[in-house]
Amino acid sequence: MGSVGIQEETGLIISPNALKASHTFDAPDRSVRGRTVTTVFYFELTGDKLPDVAGGDDASLAFWLPLGKLDGRMMFEDHYSVITKMLGL
Template structure:
């Protein structure tokens, strides 16, 4: 089984006032990388947003057979809370990179990505940092 971190098109989502990264690009860890290192590397390469792997929180994995018509893939979801909103810049093989409010995502997302984002939105609710 090939292990990948996400699949489909690049997306960055912001949940309320607390920025959260959701990366849905396809990558495999390089030799010597664990999945967190791979997620941090790909996030930087494809959005220009640099987050150390130690600052990523692994939330969940999705690997049900048949979830991706291209074959057996496992998606490992990470989030990060950023100190400020950073402007993503498409790089590497990403066509675009931008913030998407969760309520305004396109109606058609690849495979089970709508479920993944809904799950993460429920796990990590928006909070107002000003109290």
């Protein structure tokens, strides 16, 4: 997903230089729903204030959450481990 896709889904305008990493998670047993392949993109935003988020149709409840408030027990399947892997936590 490029910066156009990010803008479409979140309303954010992000420089292509903000992309710091991407990874495809494709372990055959990562989901009880069957084989699921997910590609994750890590963007690093700069500035003192986070931009407002305006989620699109399938992300209508998008919001910023401090990393320290993430709770893996409240996330779907392996999403917490995906985030921690991407951030090197």
